[in-house]
Each structure stands twice: as structure tokens, then as C-alpha cells.
Amino acid sequence: MCALAARMGRQIGLLIDRRGTVNHVIVGDDRQIFLPDVGRMRTSKGRLRGVRLVHTHLKGEGLTDDDLTDLARLGLDLVCAITVRADGLAQWVHIAHIVPTRPGEVIHDVRPHEVLEPLRWPAAQFDTLSTIRDLETQLARARPATSMVNAREKALLIHVGPEPRTEADDRLDELAELARTARVEVLGRVVQRRRNADRDTVLGAGKLKQVIVEAMQADAGLLIFDHEISPAQMRGVARETEMKVLDRTQLILDIFASRARSRDGKIKVELAQLNYNLPRLSARDDAMSRLTGGIGGVGPGETKLEIDRRRARDRIHKLKHTLKRMAQGRNTRRKRRQRAGIATVCLVGYTNVGKSSLLNALSKSDIFTEDLLFATLDPTSRRLRLPDQSNVVVTDTVGFIRDLPSELLGAFEATLEEAHEADLLLLVADASHPRLEEQLKSVERILKDHDLDGHPRMLVLNKSDAVKDRATVRELAHHRGGLLTSSLNRDGLPVLMTQMAEVLARPPLGSGYSEKDANEEWSPL
Incomplete structure (x- = not known):
């Protein structure tokens, strides 16, 4: 092979399976070879391909970036480059293989491959099959045990952006919750800090190789990005990884469709x-561009x-x-409710903060609740009698989420309509959530964008039974003018209903009760 490559002035490559059979012979140019489609050669999902690449290099170079990319992208058993002298004799043997990582590890700068020390020909000795067996044993150990029952998919979560590590972790935590809601099992996380995403594949070439290796050993078939990516980027990542690719918006749409x-x-x-x-x-593909105009049709x-x-x-x-x-x-x-003189109260807030549970506790009803994001998608109303014997209609609404995709605004139309028409907004927040302040700011931003920031409202810090640092939450409640409640043990609910009655009994804005007075008394977030 080396003599023939030198005589032709072209690289020659062999794809060899584990029985030593040559499956493909590839002839390239003087600088590179182009591999055929080996997609069907994978022995089983989550393992190496079962073939190794052995090829020649004519210019004295070792393994190139293209060699290492093919190793990771195709999941080859290993890649070997033999440098060939001008007289056609082999000189050096360069070998590289994939490096398994630990299960659940967040990938940052771990190299996905190991390049061995060059071996001089003809004294080179290398136990190929033993090395491959050891690699697959390590890959099997690194593969996490399945923990989610009836998971629809297994995925890696990916964050690319300039944000600090803590913010990136927060965003991936929320993406993991979205994935759990969609019954997707999360097997790992990938973080790359860079100012601008790659216009073709979002991730840089090196990081993409790491993702391929992590996905292979974790047995993941899905990549989920925590921000919206362009169609071209989605196709680019899918092409390079041969995996299904989703972004955050698509994941939320999937949850909405299922619920x-x-x-x-x-x-x-x-x-x-x-x-x-x-x-x-x-x-x-070509089928999408074929003309469908019939015989005798005018024009194409x-x-x-x-x-x-x-x-x-x-x-x-x-x-x-x-x-x-x-x-x-x-x-x-x-x-019709307004003509009947019935006041309306609207529960608004971040998703999964306990709005439905709060309405159940207040009205003693059985609205569907679950510890998942977007458990409620349709507004639900219940009649409630307050301590002053007045009747109100309380409406539960779909929860908000930060960086709400523009495509989803229509799904929140009914929520926003109810909020605009309500006499009082109960802004419900999860007092036990580690990112309570960030969630409040996200909801405040959405309310402001839809001219609801001046609406009469009360802050309700729900799930107080799950709070560990009660002193901090009490300080926040005092600073915000909020009320601590628990839907589980009904703490704070009598006080909440009394304060609701007091607020609704006040004259509406424009009746001698100024918006300035309302804002001072019910401090906007």
C-alpha cells in the first residue's frame, strides 16, 4: 500500500473490520482522502463502529485535524496514519483513539481523543483488538444507567454563549426541567463559553467532536440547545453528528402539544x-425541488x-x-360576569410555582396539578367566597417562562386577556426556588411588555412549607410587600383571602383612587 501510494502520489486508505477484512479501499489526492458513508456499519447504538481507518500520509505529517474529526464523528475503532518516504517505504505509524469520559460529566475542555506516541516502522508493535476491547469496556462503564421510566428520548443538553458559568448552569437546570416534562432523559451537559455561536454548527469544531464522543458513550440520540438556533445551524449539527437536534423553543412546543x-x-x-x-x-433533498406542475400546465x-x-x-x-x-x-x-358585579382575580406567575395548587386550596376544588412545567395550559376559573361574603371568580392561567419565544405568545393570549380584565392580579412565586428573584424579574418583564405593570396586584410567595432559609424569604416578602403561603398546609390562606377582600373593596382606578396611590401601596415588582 505504501509503495503504491508513493508511486501514484495519492493517499490510500483502508477501512478494516475487527475480523481483519478490508471493507473499503479509498484513493484520495496527495493531501487527504474522502471516506464513504459508514453510517450502517455501527455494531450497536452507543458503541464504536467496528471498523478502523488505516491510511497513508505522503508529506511526513502526523495525524491531521481531519483524521481526528473523522475518528470522533464516525466513532471509528481507531485511526492510523502511516508516513511514507519518497522511495515508498513506511517510516512512522501514528495512532489515535477515542477517550471515554465519566457519566454525567459536564464537558468543558476535555479532549475527546488520545494521540499515541509515534511508532517507527518496521519495529512498530500495537495490539489493536485488545485496545478496542478495553475502549468498549470503558465506554460501557461510562454509560449512565437508565433512570427515567418510559423516557421518550435520551439527550445531551448544550449551552453556547458568553454568560458566566453560574448563569449557564441555571439555564441548563431549567432546560433539564423542560426535558423532564417532555419525558426526555438527560444523560449529560455540554457548556461552551464563546461570544458568538458558530454560524454553521453553533459549537466549535473541537467541542462538536467532544459532543459526538459523549453522545456515543452515553447512548444519547438527541441534542437539545438551550437557545433558538437557525435552520442552517440545525441542519449543520445534524449532518455532523448524525443525531436529532432540537432547540428550546421546539422543546416547549412539544410540551404544549402533548398537554x-x-x-x-x-x-x-x-x-x-x-x-x-x-x-x-x-x-x-432532490424530491423537495421536483416540479409538480401537471401535463399541459402553463409554466413550470x-x-x-x-x-x-x-x-x-x-x-x-x-x-x-x-x-x-x-x-x-x-x-x-x-x-356577563362584570354585569353581574362579580369581581375577577387572576393568578399569574412563572411556570410550576403552584398556581393551580393554590386555586385548589382556596376553592377546595381538584384542578389537575403536577410537579412539571406547563402542567396548566388552559385558563381555569373557580368561584370563591371571601371573608366579607363577596363572591369573586379566580382564574388559573398558564405559567410564564423567561426568554419566552415569540412563536408562543399566541398560546398566552387567553392568559393575557384574563389578566387585563381582572380586578386584581395575584402574582404567585415559588418561595423555595433558588432562582426566585430571577423568576420574579422575568414575570415582571412580561407584564410590563403587555402594559400590566400598573395593574392592582398582590405578591404571593407560595410553597413556604418547602423553604429552608425562612429568614431570607421573610425579608423578601417584607421588602416586596408579599405574603407567605402554603397550598399544602394552608398556611397564610386566611390572611390572603382577607387581604383580597380589602383590595377588591377599594374604589377602582379613576374613581378618586389614583394609579400613583396603587403603585405606592402595592409595590410593583
């Missing part, structure tokens, strides 16, 4: 999905891609019209 129960909720989720996917419709006709886009736009128009009619129905019901 929507009412006709209104299902329509809003479908509309959000269409708005997200429309700009991402693109020609993925529409392409499959154009038809898909037109149908999506038509469906969006129809869904918006349907939602408009539903909104009119909700408005009619609200006006």
Missing part, C-alpha cells in the same frame, strides 16, 4: 408550531416547497380566524 386538552389550546399550539416551522421549510408550476409553504400560510390564516371567534366568546362571558 393541550381544550380545542382552544390545541389550535393555539398548532398555530405556534406553524409559525415556528414556516420559515424553516427548506429543500432538504409550483415546487413541492412552495406548496408546503402556501398550505402552511392558509392554515395559519384559518386558525387565526377561529381563535378570533373564540376570543369574542371569552369576551362575552367576561362582560
